Amino acid sequence: MLKSMNATDSILKKPTKYFIIFAAIIYLTVIFFNDGFMALDEYFVGITRYIPAQNSSVHSLVNPDDVKSPLQILPMHGVAQAAYALGVTSPYWQYRSVIFVLGILNFLVLLYAFLRLAETLRFDIRRQNFLLLMFALYFGAPFALTRPMFESIAAPWLALAAVWALRYDLNGRTKDLLWGVVFVSIAFVLRQQLGFCALTFVILPILKKKYKQFLFAAALGLGLLLIAGIPDYFLRGQFHYSLLNLTIYNYQHGAEYGQKPITFYPILIFIICFTPFFFARYPEGFVKKQFKTFRSIWLFVILFIVLHSLFPQKWERFVISLVPLFIIMALPFLFQLHENFQKHRLRLILLYAVNGFLFFIASFFPPQKNLIEASRFLDQNPQIKMVHRVNDTPGWITEAFILNKQFSFVEATHESLQTVNWRDCSQSLLIGAFDLPQFTDVTRNLNLKAEFNVNLIEQLAYKTNPKNNQRRVQLSLFTGCQ
Known part of the structure; x- marks a missing residue:
């Protein structure tokens, strides 16, 4: 067992570039072999609007009664049109082009976010490489984060926003706060419900009693919110038409899609984060320190749960946008357990086995x-x-x-x-x-x-x-x- 631990420690000390290459191979393999999509919405109010590219236009991206914003579908539409312009006439391969391009973009943005997180928290090379392994091998990541669905393409930008919120929380720099507002605004454009997480950039300056920064963040956020509503005005005839109708529609018709209890998301997150495996005796003050360090990440998750619990319909796929944050939240606890592998070997072996099985099923068995x-x-x-x-x-x-x-x-x-x-x-x-x-x-x-x-x-x-x-x-x- 000691030899095994020494070998693991030796691997984690390898240059980070090898772990980046490993993660890239995992994601590219999933992109190449898995052409599935997860949800009916992803097909009927997504894929059918931009595929075939021959029949798609900016004005056809949304129907008059849609509550989706045309900006949400624009990235997929743009890639499909580019593929068609390059000679890809098969609608199926146009769709695969969208998966390939957006999947790689998501990977690169998330990789950047995780490396900046490691830099901010001054991780040693072992902890940084361990984070990249989690990014590559967490069962909910490679497939879910490479799909052309709104929750997936918004996830990297929400992760960037969360990392910059953490940076601001630790160093108090105004530029980190404002960059965080920009990133969460991009996430809002790609999935409007995530805009509620922007309240983190209002709450943190108040907690720090930095009211000037609070005003800067609020002003920038309001300005970006106004800008995001302009395309709706020209394409649909009303400022922020999509956001207003999404809210009204969910309130009036959400129950028609099923009613789930208010505990749905806390229980779901508890399960998919493998939380029971992390119940252990940690060094004194360890848990408190981690919650303090990562409180901005927890704020994002809490705000997400609060908003999504207000409406009766609750779908598992909505949490895809939080998957990178789950990795960040689990990192300190899993690394601490792994540092004491011999003491926790049974739970870790079981955890890795369960995750490995789910990873294989989710990554290489296409749905639909x-x-x-x-x-x-x-x-x-x-x-x-x-x-x-x-x-x-x-x-x-x-x-x-x-x-x-x-x-x-x-x-x-x-x-x-x-x-x-x-x-x-x-x-x-x-x-x-x-x-x-x-x-x-x-x-x-x-x-x-x-x-x-x-x-x-x-x-x-x-x-x-x-x-x-x-x-x-x-x-x-x-x-x-x-």
């Missing part, structure tokens, strides 16, 4: 894979004109990845399928795994052309709650042709 692959298959087989489906499964596929849609869905029954002329190669049957056993008398005379699988998590989701997860099943496509 069945829907993406089905759309790609149909795009590549334009001879298929009619897709018969049973029980509205699949209810939808990623048609945005199809440039020239040639097919139509037809609701089918056992009786209607018996009348189809399967010698016509334009006819096909797309059926979910749960319906397949009841239609063997139809499928045994057909040819299985393709199967579109789902990942392990989606399989479990369907088995535990089939009613709300019908899209998360393996799909099989049959035709009567060879």
